[in-house]
Amino acid sequence: MTEEDLKDVELPDGMNAETLSHLMEPRNYGKLDKPSCIGVALDEKTKEYVIFYGLLDGEMIKDAKFATNGCQDTVVIGSMFTDMIINNNLDYAHGAIAKMNEKLGSMSAQQQVCADIVFSSFIASLQNLENLQNGEEEELHVLKMKDSCEGENLG
Amino acid sequence: MDKLYQKKHQLWVSINFASFAINDEEIKSKLYDFAQIAFRHMKWIGSDVLERGDNYNYDRDLTLNKRKSVFEVINDLVNTTKETMTLYSNTILSQRLRTDDEYLLEYLSQILKDESNNKEITAFNTRREWLDKNLAQDQIDALTHFLFEELYKEYELILIYAYMQARTTELIQFNVFQDLIDESHFHLKSFGNMMAKMGILALPRELHEMTYIIKDLKQFVTDGIAEEEAAKEMCKELSAAIKDEELSKFFDFINYQESYHIELMQKLLK
Structure with missing residues (x-):
């Protein structure tokens, strides 16, 4: 994917075929065995989290995975975001966040919160990388969220 | 981490989802019973692991196979069951797991013998x-x-x-x-x-x-x-x-x- 491709980013606006595909088979879901960095975004109120694993070679994102106990919007956005940034550099990833945020402006508040927790986990992973590069011993870096997802689940 | 627990977990999920995917009510119901048995196997294997002072986790290595016919689903299940059975030992628990899974394989082979069972999967x-x-x-x-x-x-x-x-x-x-x-x-x-x-x-x-x-x-x-x-x-x-x-x-x-x-x-x- 190139910078130009970011213009055509499609986001989950209802139940279209692409959203359904990400729901049925989320991309890059799980853990990386030997990540360069790990970030967690945590909503302390709902206990919802996203954990992000990144494998970097310099500025290049060679691989990425994520996991969450959150709602399906979080899964779809995590799936789309990781798909976009793998094999691209960090500048591209920051651009992808800005572009997705711009498009999410027209979506529900809940979807914005879901997107934010995904992006925050990525930012946390970069903070973890920086800390590790500065010689700190940190297994993962945690960022706490300000807003909560309104989605609820049955038990 | 215990490999047998992971394999049994995967088998439980696989039997459950084969049951959901197949439209024939009789096969669906029977497979669901086998899934419940597999879940009890998980529980017993887990207890055994903890008693040994070891541990297990819920890691999985499963992908969604969007099969188009009942026989494809059943054949996947035969393979998953056989793979799991290779990890059984000679304990009393393993003997129980083996005899249950041998009967599951027998049931699956019966389904495969009757071509009229090979309906389309629409799931x-x-x-x-x-x-x-x-x-x-x-x-x-x-x-x-x-x-x-x-x-x-x-x-x-x-x-x-x-x-x-x-x-x-x-x-x-x-x-x-x-x-x-x-x-x-x-x-x-x-x-x-x-x-x-x-x-x-x-x-x-x-x-x-x-x-x-x-x-x-x-x-x-x-x-x-x-x-x-x-x-x-x-x-x-x-x-x-x-x-x-x-x-x-x-x-x-x-x-x-x-x-x-x-x-x-x-x-x-x-």
Whole structure:
């Protein structure tokens, strides 16, 4: 994917075929065995989290995975975001966040919160990388969220 | 981490989802029984692992195989069962697992002998239709969203409760966890079959250890009760949104079950 491709980013606006595909088979879901960095975004109120694993070679994102106990919007956005940034550099990833945020402006508040927790986990992973590069011993870096997802689940 | 536990976990999920995917009611029902047996195997293997002072996790190596015929689904299941059986040892527990799985393989071979069983699989066609109901698109969308959320949630709850049940020494807690596991099995089955009917059957995503290793039971239960209260509202909303009496009554029925889950969970706080 190139910078130009970011213009055509499609986001989950209802139940279209692409959203359904990400729901049925989320991309890059799980853990990386030997990540360069790990970030967690945590909503302390709902206990919802996203954990992000990144494998970097310099500025290049060679691989990425994520996991969450959150709602399906979080899964779809995590799936789309990781798909976009793998094999691209960090500048591209920051651009992808800005572009997705711009498009999410027209979506529900809940979807914005879901997107934010995904992006925050990525930012946390970069903070973890920086800390590790500065010689700190940190297994993962945690960022706490300000807003909560309104989605609820049955038990 | 215990490899046999992981394989049995995968087999349990595979049998469950084969049951959901297949339309023939007799095969569906029989496979579901085998899935329940596989879940008990998981429980026994887990106890054995903990007694040895070892541990297990819920890591999985499963992909969604969107098969198009019953025989393809059954053949996958034969292979998964045989792979699992290679890890059995000579203990009494392993002997039990082996004889159960040999009978499962026998049943699967019987299905494969009868060509009339080889019907089309429609569980993955993504048509999102409920053939005997006349649901508007917004109702179909609401139902789709609900089913994806809840299929995962029920799978998650079964595994979290099972993880805690395996580690408690309190009889009341053990029994409450068992009730909650049984309830979630029923919900998982109901929602899985509904997803298959709509052509959107998918595996629930894998659980990360941050989800199932609970460090503070009281906080987990308190949060869970708040979630159940809110979920009851969601069920009521879906029941009102679905303009079909039969489906609305089903979601009301699920909603009333949630009320009792709250009672059960409160016992964990005493």
